[in-house]
Amino acid sequence: MPLEPVPRWAVALMIGGTLVAGVVGTTLLVAQANRARDRDTVARLRIDGVRTGLSLAAGTGGFVALLIAMRRQWLAERTQNSTEQDQQQRQVTELYTKAVEQLGSANAVVRLGSLYALERLAQENEDQRQTIVNILCACLRLPDDAVPEDPQADAPSSDPRMDNQVRLTAQRILMQRLSADDGNDEAWCDIDLDLSGTVLTGWTLTRGTLRHADFRRTLFTGECSFAGTTIARSLKCDGTMFSGPATFAGAAVTGAASFAGAQFADRADFAGLRFHAAAGFAGAKFHQRVSFAGSEFADGVDFAAATCGHEAAFAGARFRAAADFSEAKFDGPAEFDEARFEGPAELIDVVFGSGAHFSDTHFDAGVTFRAARFAGAVMLRGAALRQYASFDGVRFEDAAHFEHASITDGTFRNVQLAGVISFADCAFDGEPVFERWRITADEHHRARSHWPSGWRVSIRPGDAGATLVDDDGPDHA
Template sequence: MPFSGLYAYRKQLLAEGDAHRADASQLAERYTTAAEQLGHDQAAVRLAGVYALARLADDWAEQRQVCIDVLCAYLRMPYEPDPYGAEHKAGEREVRRTIIRVIRDHLQQPDAPTAWCEHNFDFTNVVFDGCSFSTSHFRGTVTFSRATFSYRTVDFGRATFSGDVDFGRARFDSDVDFGRATFNGDVDFSRTTFNEGGMVDFGGSSFSGMVDFGRATFNGGTVDFGSAIFSGRMVTFGRATFNGGDIDFVGARFSGGVVIFDDATFSGISFNWGPLHTPTGA
């Protein structure tokens, strides 16, 4: 390569390096600003921080998981949903619901360049007082361990979980819709509590991994597995407690293993398997 050509090439590399560093510095500044906004006392400023961090995640693929982690960490912070509670913060419900909407919007189109579907989500101990993850695609690690679901309906209808999902020790005080959801990995509902009056709908859902409701507690309400498909190696309700309410498996299909109710306790429960669908171990 002639000297002049080599000089031009090196100059181009240096310019590109300077531009990359400038871009990285600008992105880092945007991150700092958004994080500061999320910690502001005023709800309107926190909302601005949510949108700013979401836009940053779209623009900064290398640090997208970090931005997602910050939003999830915000949801994991202590939250008082009762407007009359001593720790209640004005406008906080709208901030939290906005975060959930932003996350859901980024889980709708897995092939989009700004999709968050391949990333991980940690909702441990989060209080969900009304939200929707309907038609979302979770392809990374996702946990709702010890989460509390309250206030109207939490919607996972037609959601897809490509990996394992953890709802262990979660508490459902509201209606929850998993209708036609797809679970391709193992599903953990162990020690989960379904409280009186709630409707938990798994109707038409598909489970291809192990499903664990071990030691779960069903306190009234209705749990519907109608027309669900279980093709994994095992579905267990071992040591689960059923205190009233309805459990419906009408039309459900079990093709991959057994359903186990060892040491389960039943009190005033209406259990409907439907014709010709009683699995081994029931």
């Protein structure tokens, strides 16, 4: 804020106040001296009064002069500080401009030097960090052949291996400065990253703090880690390819997260990750083991048409809103033991190619398995299916276990069964519906099955299989 000059009227007021103080003080003291009875005393007191009045005026004037001197000193210091800041800003601008210009050099060594110069500027000038991060990200987004040739350069044209070192250096600066591990108390926090469409090798960012992170269509080669990192606003990984192991264990995403169409060629670890907003994995492909064990989805989550080629672990996960797994495909075991779905769960047309485990799983707001296919055994022992549970059109090609489960308003229409099924000690809240079952299990499997009270298997002459009938009603063919 600029310092306003002292108005003339204020100067005049201070001078006048000084004179008035002297005159008034002298007058009061002289008046007091006139009350004395002795003339010698009166004369002496008058002289003392005048001296005291003049001293008062001088003291007041000195105080005013001191204020003016202090103001001048403060103004001089402020001007000096402003000049030093301007010089520092000019120096930073000059260094920044020079470093950016050097990034366009055909000489890879010059470009490496410019990267380290930018790193130093960002470390010493916090207000420049986001701008410098944007430049580093832009360097990584450039194609390999985008470095311009400098006709005035003494060095020959760039060596591809040196160009790769430049890219790796830019990436390494980002990883080291954004990570808060190994006691790094000077990590760059609250940074936006736009690395969409880039190729990142051995990316490791642990316990960092980002605002927006854009990795759409990025190729991660080698191991990739975001362990313990907090992303405050949004994470975009649509169409991203992870060629090596990827871990997001212990991370937290406060804003929306999207992995639509992402591919994980190796194992993927999301264990313990907290999604505070909507999360999308629609169409994602996990070719090896994937784990969401203990993860928390505070808003809706979309796994529609996702593919898991190996084991998929959701044990202990918590879904606080709607969860959509429609048309997903699990080629390996799917583990949802002790998971909790607090919102509606849709598993429509899901293919479980191996075992499906839902033991002690809670579906608090209803679940739909309509037209799902269980090629392996399905375990729902001790599961709680509240509000509603639809198994209409489901194909049980192996064993199905509902022992000790509790099912509210369950419907089992057009079910196909080829293995053992057990409803032992299963509790139904509301009348369950069993209609038009087709049972192709052999006699041994049928004998081992345990049906709900009041239902039995009926075999008709000439039928290729069997059906489930109500003991108290007509056959449901």
